Amino acid sequence: MRQVTVVEHLLLRQKERPMASGRFTRLLTELILSAKIIDREVSKAGLLDVLGATGEVNIQGEVVQKLDDFANQVIIRRMERAGVLCAMVSEENADFIEIPRQFPVGDYILIFDPLDGSANIDANVSIGTIFSIYRRTSFEQQAVSVGDLLQKGSMQVAAGYIIYGSSTMMVYTAGNGVHGFTLDPSVGEFLLSHPDIKIPERGRIYSVNEGYSSYWDEPTRNIVNYFKASDNATGRPYSTRYIGSLVSDFHRNLIYGGIFMYPADSRDARKPSGKLRLMCEAAPMAMIAEQAGGLATDGTQRIMDIEPQELHQRVPLFIGSKNDVEVVLKFYADAAKS
Numbered sequence: 143m144r145q146v147t148v149v150e151h152l153l154l155r156q157k158e159r160p161m162a163s164g165r166f167t168r169l170l171t172e173l174i175l176s177a178k179i180i181d182r183e184v185s186k187a188g189l190l191d192v193l194g195a196t197g198e199v200n201i202q203g204e205v206v207q208k209l210d211d212f213a214n215q216v217i218i219r220r221m222e223r224a225g226v227l228c229a230m231v232s233e234e235n236a237d238f239i240e241i242p243r244q245f246p247v248g249d250y251i252l253i254f255d256p257l258d259g260s261a262n263i264d265a266n267v268s269i270g271t272i273f274s275i276y277r278r279t280s281f282e283q284q285a286v287s288v289g290d291l292l293q294k295g296s297m298q299v300a301a302g303y304i305i306y307g308s309s310t311m312m313v314y315t316a317g318n319g320v321h322g323f324t325l326d327p328s329v330g331e332f333l334l335s336h337p338d339i340k341i342p343e344r345g346r347i348y349s350v351n352e353g354y355s356s357y358w359d360e361p362t363r364n365i366v367n368y369f370k371a372s373d374n375a376t377g378r379p380y381s382t383r384y385i386g387s388l389v390s391d392f393h394r395n396l397i398y399g400g401i402f403m404y405p406a407d408s409r410d411a412r413k414p415s416g417k418l419r420l421m422c423e424a425a426p427m428a429m430i431a432e433q434a435g436g437l438a439t440d441g442t443q444r445i446m447d448i449e450p451q452e453l454h455q456r457v458p459l460f461i462g463s464k465n466d467v468e469v470v471l472k473f474y475a476d477a478a479k480s
C-alpha cells in the first residue's frame with residue numbers, strides 16, 4: 143500500500159467532499175503531533191519517573207496518574223495556540239478550557255480524554271487518547287459559553303482515538319468512513335493501514351465488568367446472560383474479553399466484531415448512569431461505531447441523540463456490532479412493555 147499520511151488521506155477524501163478551510167487540517171496536524179509526544183512518553187513510561195500517581199484527584203474523583211496529567215498538558219498547550227479552537231473540554235478538568243488571549247481563536251471545539259484507561263499504566267496495558275470535534279454554535283463575537291459546548295453527538299464534525307498499544311494507531315472519522323493509521327517510528331508518521339474500517343454485523347465477543355453484576359438492572363442481567371447462553375444458530379456463547387481500557391476494548395471489537403457494555407449500576411449513588419462520560423468517551427466512540435456500520439445506545443436511545451445537560455455527564459454505554467446492540471435494544475424495549 144502506498145504510504146499515505148493522515149493529512150494526505152484527508153485532502154484526498156476532501157476532493158470527494160468539499161470540507162472546510164485548512165483549519166480542520168491544522169487541528170488534526172496539531173492533534174497528531176500531540177499524540178506523537180504522548181506516545182514517546184507512554185512507550186518509555188517504565189524508564190522514567192512518569193509512572194504512578196500525582197497524588198491529585200480529578201473532577202471524576204479519580205486519582206490522577208502522572209502520565210495522564212502529562213498527556214493533558216501536552217494537548218492543552220499544543221492546541222490552545224493552533225488558532226483553530228474557541229474552547230476545549232478535558233476529562234481531567236472540571237470547567238471548559240478557554241483559549242488564552244494571546245492566541246488566535248477559531249470556531250472548532252475539542253473535547254478529549256487525554257489518556258483513557260490510565261489506571262492500567264503501571265501494568266503496561268494499552269491505553270488511549272479519545273477526541274471529539276464540534277463547531278461552535280454561537281457567533282464569534284460572543285464569549286464561549288457552556289451552551290456552545292453541550293452539543294449532542296450527532297453534531298460532531300469528527301471523532302477518533304489514538305491507542306498506545308503493541309503499535310500506536312490513530313483511528314478517526316470525519317463523517318466519511320472510519321480510517322486507521324499506524325505510527326511508523328522510523329519516519330515518525332501515522333500511515334494509512336486500515337482504510338474504511340467496517341465492524342462485523344455480529345461479533346463473537348462481549349465485554350463487560352461482570353464483577354458488578356449484582357448492581358445491574360434486570361435488562362442488563364438478561365442481556366449478559368443472553369450472550370453467555372448456548373445457541374449454535376447465533377454463535378453463542380460469546381467469548382468474554384475485558385481489558386478495562388475503553389479504547390482497547392472498543393478497538394478490538396471494532397476490528398473483530400462484538401459488543402462493549404458499561405451499564406448503569408447501583409454501586410455508587412453519585413454515578414447512577416454508570417462510569418463513562420457522554421461527551422469525551424461515549425459520543426466520539428458512538429460516531430466511530432456508526433460510521434463503521436455499528437450502533438451505540440444507552441439501552442433505550444441512540445448515544446448520538448442524547449442532549450448533554452452537563453460537560454461531564456455520565457451515560458450507560460452499549461456499543462459495537464449492529465446485531466449485538468440490537469439485542470440490547472430489544473431487551474430494554476421488552477422490559478419497558480412489561
Ligand code: P6P
Pocket residue numbers: 258259260261351386387388389391417418
Ligand atoms: P471498571 C478506565 O478507567 C475507564 O474509564 C475506561 O477506559 C474503562 O472501560 C473503564 O473505566 C473500566 O472501568 O469499573 O470496569 O474498572
